[in-house]
Amino acid sequence: MQIALAPMEGLVDNILRDVLTRVGGIDWCVTEFIRVSDRLLPAATYRKLAPELFAGAQTRTGTPLRVQLLGSDPACLGDNAAFSCTLGAPVIDLNFGCPAKTVNKSRGGAVLLKEPELLHAIVREVRRSVPPQIPVTAKMRLGFDHKEYALDCARALAEGGAAQLVVHARTKVEGYKPPAHWEWVARVQEAVAVPVFANGEVWTLGDWRRCREVSGVEDIMLGRGLVARPDLARQIAAARAGQAVAEMTWAELQPLLADFWLQARRKLSPRYAPGRLKQWLAMLTRSYPQAVELFGLLRRENDCARLDALLGVEVPEPAPREQLASA
CATH class of the missing domain: 3.20.20.70 (Aldolase class I)
Structure with missing residues (x-):
């Protein structure tokens, strides 16, 4: 299969x-x-x-x-x-x-x-x-x-x-x-x-x-x-395969959600990244009650820094230009 x-x-x-x-x-x-x-x-x-x-x-x-x-x-x-x-x-x-x-x-x-x-x-x-x-x-x-x-x-x-x-x-x-x-x-x-x-x-x-x-x-x-x-x-x-696997918990999913957000932050402009996060989170509400709660908190939020805080994510600061130049 x-x-x-x-x-x-x-x-x-x-x-x-x-x-x-x-x-x-x-x-x-x-x-x-x-x-x-x-x-x-x-x-x-x-x-x-x-x-x-x-x-x-x-x-x-x-x-x-x-x-x-x-x-x-x-x-x-x-x-x-x-x-x-x-x-x-x-x-x-x-x-x-x-x-x-x-x-x-x-x-x-x-x-x-x-x-x-x-x-x-x-x-x-x-x-x-x-x-x-x-x-x-x-x-x-x-x-x-x-x-x-x-x-x-x-x-x-x-x-x-x-x-x-x-x-x-x-x-x-x-x-x-x-x-x-x-x-x-x-x-x-x-x-x-x-x-x-x-x-x-x-x-x-x-x-x-x-x-x-x-x-x-x-x-x-x-x-x-x-x-x-x-x-x-x-x-x-x-x-x-005739086996049983425990279902993924919300705690196990949270690091993936945070990584998804960090990748979206890097790939997409601040204008579009929040929408992509909300799109996936809205789908997750079907399976996780905690996603319903989180979606309610951030559905009207479009400021990336505030979304970082809601997700408990720390976005790495870009390296200073002098470091990049010497690398």
């Missing part, structure tokens, strides 16, 4: 990937989607969205990173996929699941599920463009506004050359509203000859057990459930 960390645009960036993979249980993770339109993207784009590429294509704990591309032009996606491989991408993943309206309006993400022939052409061209040892994978939903083409889309992706499929078990229109239709994951697995990962609405060990029973697949991709419960992958991995 493999457990993957989902690519979540605007949330699971390299900072959160680093923090979550340090908890354990995650076999591989994926970048936020890299939007490809009509040109070859520069290395700077990858350095911003996938800095792990320049450190062995893995997080600090050694969890492998896949590069996810989003677009609708087969040739342009092929060129960018090939360039990604020269930067060290070990796997190219293609996004056919993003439900965002702005993305769909520009012919990206889930809207392409209306065109199985185009899905096939994209995967085929990307497969042709990258070295044979580099796998090409894909993430899809069950459709745009209905599930009529779900199996056709899955076959198109697999026959085009996708080595794995991740199936978010809802349509674009269904968004993130429960339930996830795990029974359709089983239908997809029956329709294709490549491994299928189930994705959607797994928040607890009980959800994972029901998902496995209904979908019939062992592999899983965790998104919001793992962000809200950072040890969920570790819990699932242990349960799969």
